[in-house]
Amino acid sequence: MACKTEIKEKKRGPLAVIECTEDIPCNPCTTCCAQKAITFEGSINSLPKLDEDKCTGCGICVARCPGMAIFVVDREYSETECLVSFPHEFLPMPQAGEEIVASDRQGKPVCAGTVHRVVRPESFDGTAVVTIKIPKEYADQVRGIRTERGV
Numbered sequence: 001m002a003c004k005t006e007i008k009e010k011k012r013g014p015l016a017v018i019e020c021t022e023d024i025p026c027n028p029c030t031t032c033c034a035q036k037a038i039t040f041e042g043s044i045n046s047l048p049k050l051d052e053d054k055c056t057g058c059g060i061c062v063a064r065c066p067g068m069a070i071f072v073v074d075r076e077y078s079e080t081e082c083l084v085s086f087p088h089e090f091l092p093m094p095q096a097g098e099e100i101v102a103s104d105r106q107g108k109p110v111c112a113g114t115v116h117r118v119v120r121p122e123s124f125d126g127t128a129v130v131t132i133k134i135p136k137e138y139a140d141q142v143r144g145i146r147t148e149r150g151v
Helices: 028-032 060-064
Strands: 014-018 036-040 048-050 070-074 081-087 101-103 109-119 128-135 144-146
Touching: 014 048, 014 081, 028 036, 028 060, 060 070, 060 128, 081 144, 101 128, 109 144
Parallel strands: none
Antiparallel strands: 014 070, 036 048, 070 081, 081 128, 101 109, 101 144, 109 128
16 A cells, blocks of 8 residues: 655745845845845845745844835734734824724735734834734735725
């Protein structure tokens, strides 16, 4: 009787997404990552690279990136929704449960969403990380929010 090997697909939860476009000497993302998931190929002037196998989706790099170019996307949140976490430095600060308009990197509206959580620990140096729930199909477009209060 032949031995059958069961192959399980690796399930991914939260994962950092790096959208850095600047070839400048900048490394806060690499120095803050405890898993060493973010590195440079070449010099500190190179664009950062993410090792998805090492990334835990903790989000520390989101707040540390001075270019606001790192996000965390969790496509496994539910069957129909995903979570997108991004840096947010505007007031008034959104609140969990608040209905928002999710926007792209240029601030253009993409879809409706809900604020899932807002974290602002002292270690983030004043940068909040906002996590929103949106329909899964917009996970690769949404990078910010607009609220009814003008944010």
